[in-house]
Amino acid sequence: MIHFQDVWFDYSPEITPEEQWNLRKISLSIQPGEYLALIGKNGSGKSTLARLCNGLLLPDRGQVVIDGHSTANPDHIWEVRRKVGLIFQNPDNQIVGATVADDIAFGLENIGCPTAEIRERVDYAMSQMGLTAFADRSPDQLSGGQKQRLAIASFLALQPQVMIFDEATTMIDPQGRAEILQIIDKLHQDGKTILHITHSLAEAMKAERILLLDQGECCLDFRSADILQVWEPLQQYAVDFPPMLLVAKHLHDWGYPIDIKHRQPTEMVEELWKLHLKK
Amino acid sequence: MIIGQFIPGQSWLHCLHPKGKLIFVFIYTFLLFWMQDLTAYAVLAIVPIVGYLASGVSIQQVYRSVRPVFLLAIILFLLHLLLTKGGRVVWETSIYTLYSAGLEQGTKVVVRLLLLVLTASLLTLTTSTLALTDAFSGLLKPLERVGVPINSFAMMMSIALRFIPVIGEEMQRIRQAQMIRGASLQYGTLRHRLRSLQSMLIPIFLSIFRRADELAFAMEAKCYNSEHPRTQWRRQSFTQLDLWFAILTSLLILSLCLMRWWH
Numbered sequence: 001m002i003h004f005q006d007v008w009f010d011y012s013p014e015i016t017p018e019e020q021w022n023l024r025k026i027s028l029s030i031q032p033g034e035y036l037a038l039i040g041k042n043g044s045g046k047s048t049l050a051r052l053c054n055g056l057l058l059p060d061r062g063q064v065v066i067d068g069h070s071t072a073n074p075d076h077i078w079e080v081r082r083k084v085g086l087i088f089q090n091p092d093n094q095i096v097g098a099t100v101a102d103d104i105a106f107g108l109e110n111i112g113c114p115t116a117e118i119r120e121r122v123d124y125a126m127s128q129m130g131l132t133a134f135a136d137r138s139p140d141q142l143s144g145g146q147k148q149r150l151a152i153a154s155f156l157a158l159q160p161q162v163m164i165f166d167e168a169t170t171m172i173d174p175q176g177r178a179e180i181l182q183i184i185d186k187l188h189q190d191g192k193t194i195l196h197i198t199h200s201l202a203e204a205m206k207a208e209r210i211l212l213l214d215q216g217e218c219c220l221d222f223r224s225a226d227i228l229q230v231w232e233p234l235q236q237y238a239v240d241f242p243p244m245l246l247v248a249k250h251l252h253d254w255g256y257p258i259d260i261k262h263r264q265p266t267e268m269v270e271e272l273w274k275l276h277l278k279k
Numbered sequence: 280m281i282i283g284q285f286i287p288g289q290s291w292l293h294c295l296h297p298k299g300k301l302i303f304v305f306i307y308t309f310l311l312f313w314m315q316d317l318t319a320y321a322v323l324a325i326v327p328i329v330g331y332l333a334s335g336v337s338i339q340q341v342y343r344s345v346r347p348v349f350l351l352a353i354i355l356f357l358l359h360l361l362l363t364k365g366g367r368v369v370w371e372t373s374i375y376t377l378y379s380a381g382l383e384q385g386t387k388v389v390v391r392l393l394l395l396v397l398t399a400s401l402l403t404l405t406t407s408t409l410a411l412t413d414a415f416s417g418l419l420k421p422l423e424r425v426g427v428p429i430n431s432f433a434m435m436m437s438i439a440l441r442f443i444p445v446i447g448e449e450m451q452r453i454r455q456a457q458m459i460r461g462a463s464l465q466y467g468t469l470r471h472r473l474r475s476l477q478s479m480l481i482p483i484f485l486s487i488f489r490r491a492d493e494l495a496f497a498m499e500a501k502c503y504n505s506e507h508p509r510t511q512w513r514r515q516s517f518t519q520l521d522l523w524f525a526i527l528t529s530l531l532i533l534s535l536c537l538m539r540w541w542h
Contacts, residue, residue, distance in 0.1 A: 056496050078502055086500040092445055093490050094497035096438060098285070098409040102513070107501035109509045118512035136287050140444045154501060 001067055001162060001193045002030040002053055002084075008061035009048060022048050023216045026062075032161070035184075035194045037204035037224070039239065040213035046197045049213065050166045053195065054084035067161065082111060085155030089167040091147035092139075095154075100142070101126065101135045104154045111158065125157040129183070145176020152183060162193040169203065181206060202242035212237060225260060228252055244268050251275075284344070284400070285407045292334045292405045296521045297414035303528055304402050310535055311391050317383075319538055320390050322531070327397035334405050344400035345393060352389045359385030408440040413511060431505045438494070446487060453482050 010021035018024075023045045030036055040046050051057040052064050055071035067083055069076035088094050097103025104125050108118045126132045129149040139147060148168055155163065165184060169177040181203060188194045196207055204210050205224050212220035214237055222230045228249060241249075247268060251258045256275050287293075292300075311323060331341055365380035403411065416433035423429045454464075462475035 051496065054500055056499055078504070078507075081500060081502045084500075086497075088493060088497055090493065093493040094500075096441065096494070096498060096501075098407050098437065098441055099287075102407075102409050105512045106498075106503075109512060110502040110504065110507065112508060112510050113512075115510060115512050118510065122512070138285070138444075139441075158501065 001032040001034070002028075002195070003065040004028045004049075004052070004062070005065065006062040007052065007059040007064060009052060009057065009059050011048075013060045021060075021216055023052070023059075026218050028211065028218060028221070030162075030193060030195065032193055033188075033191055034209065035188045035207045036196070037207035037210045038195060038197045038213060039199065039201060039204050039210060041199075041238070043215075044213045045216045046213055047166050050086060050164050050195070050197055053162070053164055054086050055080050056086070078111070082158055083160055084162045084164065085152075085158060085160035086164045086166060087148070087151050087155060087168045089170050091144060091151050091171070094151050095139045095147065097139070097154075099136050099138060100131055100150055100153075103139060103150060104157050107154055107158045121157045121159075125153040128156060129153040143176065144172035145179050148172055148176065148180055149183070152180075156187075160192070162195065163187055164195040164197070166197045167199070168196075169198065169200075199240075200242075201239050201245070205242070205245065212239075227260060284340075284404055286334075286336060286340065286404050287407075288335055288405065290334050290405070291520055292330060292401070294518075294520055295405075295524055296515055296517050297406050297410040298417055299517070299521050299524055300402050300406060301411070301414045301418065303524070304399055306528065306532065307398050308395060310532065311395055314535055314539065315387070316538075316542065317387065317390070319535055320387070320394065322535065322538070323394055324390075326531070327394060327401060330398070330401045334401065336401075336404050340404065341397070341400075344404065345396050348392060348396050352392050355388045355392065356385040359388060409437055410513060410515070412437040412440070413513065428505070430509065434503075434505070442490070445490075446483070449486055450479070450483055453479055453486070457482075 004026045007023060007026040008018075008021055009023040010016050013021065026049065038046050038049065048057065052059060052071070053066070055064075055066075055077045058064075058072050064071045066080045069080050071077065071080050095103050096106045101122050104122045105118050108121055113121070123132070126135060129152055131146070131149060131153055134142065134146065134150075139150060142150065148171075151168070152163075163184075165180075169180050172180065184194055184196060185206065194207070196203065198204055205227070207224055210220070210222055210224050210227070211218060212234070219237070220230055220233060227234070227245070231249065244265065245260070248258050248260050251272075258271050258275070307323070307326060311320075314320065314323065360377060360381045361375075363381035363384045364376075364378050366383070367379040368376055369379050369382060370377040406414075412433045415436070416429050419427075419429050419432075457475065457478050460478075462478045464472055464475055464479075466472075467475075
């Protein structure tokens with residue numbers, strides 16, 4: 001679905017020495033329907049990578065191929081953008097419409113969708129994101145989580161195959177964040193390819209595969225179920241390990257193998273009881 | 280003009296075609312300046328009165344929409360009292376004489392201004408900004424033939440309107456942040472206050488640029504291309520209601536024309 005072939009990128013490539021470019025020798029493949037998380041510090045190049053995925057930025061070297069189309073080809077760029085939805089961190093800065101429905105319709109108007117179909121797709125996107133009741137509300141009247149759902153809905157209406165969430169959960173409250181994470185899960189189940197960019201390993205663990213970016217280079221690429229195998233290198237990158245994961249790790253070290261997929265405290269307690277009773 | 284205050288609703292005023300409403304406001308403005316006597320203004324006053332009753336907008340909203348022009352209205356009124364001469368002498372002291380013409384002109388100017396603002400706000404209160412910009416760009420469409428990028432202008436306008444509350448909030452936040460640091464617009468010498476103003480304006484502009492940058496990315500991500508033709512999903516068609524509105528408007532124009540000839 002998304003292929004990076006030895007991609008190099010910098011915002012000012014003429015004056016920056018090669019070894020300090022924003023992104024260096026990135027090669028990666030994301031399969032259709034895959035759920036991938038991208039973690040890394042501020043300034044590690046996560047957002048830049050996201051923007052390369054739909055041709056908002058073009059690689060200086062190498063190429064980015066989306067579903068067979070290179071983003072560098074101006075004839076295919078609109079095709080690429082229709083396939084790849086990109087949700088940003090700050091919901092306020094990506095809402096264009098004066099009302100919820102208008103904002104969802106914006107992208108559809110851009111692609112020249114006929115009026116009747118716009119109506120249908122807007123209704124569908126609103127019902128999917130639970131925004132139907134807010135159709136004629138102004139975006140200013142929405143909460144942070146609702147705004148972010150609106151941002152997702154406006155891409156959903158474009159029927160993309162890939163949805164990229166660029167720290168889309170950072171600026172909203174815990175309840176809104178939980179909602180967004182559920183939505184991401186659901187979109188994944190519906191067959192969308194997901195790229196979730198986040199600071200939080202807890203959020204990233206929901207993905208099938210995790211990619212760690214550090215100073216513009218792709219340093220780790222592992223399946224979230226195999227996280228214990230990359231524990232040592234992961235520690236070098238100042239990642240915030242979620243408590244349940246730490247518990248699992250310690251149990252594992254003490255010779256009590258425990259399914260790393262159990263991330264909820266209740267599940268963990270159950271698992272501990274099982275271990276206890278076995279003894 | 281009072282903008283960005285759309286109050287959603289279902290009244291017939293909301294349902295009128297935005298282009299029709301826009302044209303009406305233009306005609307109304309013209310009539311206000313064309314008619315010179317107070318009886319005509321009484322007739323014209325029917326429009327905002329009926330409009331506000333129909334729109335279901337609260338009195339507070341009406342007040343809020345005219346409040347910003349009160350000061351201007353008072354100044355204009357006083358200027359006429361001071362400067363316009365003619366007619367009878369109403370009141371006389373050794374340094375100042377109040378003429379009836381001044382009183383009359385002053386009243387007319389104030390009435391005219393208030394009617395204009397009331398009617399124009401009625402338009403913005405009952406028409407969403409998006410519909411309004413669509414109507415504007417629709418009416419200006421012929422200019423596209425001579426190379427004026429009407430669609431881009433319309434987009435710019437609707438985005439500007441959309442971001443007024445966002446930037447207002449931001450300004451509030453920056454003002455408070457700078458006040459904590461001792462910048463004040465209320466105290467100190469003029470020079471000090473100007474410096475404070477600067478300390479607020481620069482972060483505001485920076486933040487606006489940053490927002491604009493991100494918004495541009497978001498718009499492009501949603502396939503926006505000013506060179507591509509766009510569809511408009513809220514393309515409203517003219518209904519019977521608009522026909523009645525047009526007939527009533529014509530009657531208003533006609534009656535005012537007759538009044539003018541009468542005099």
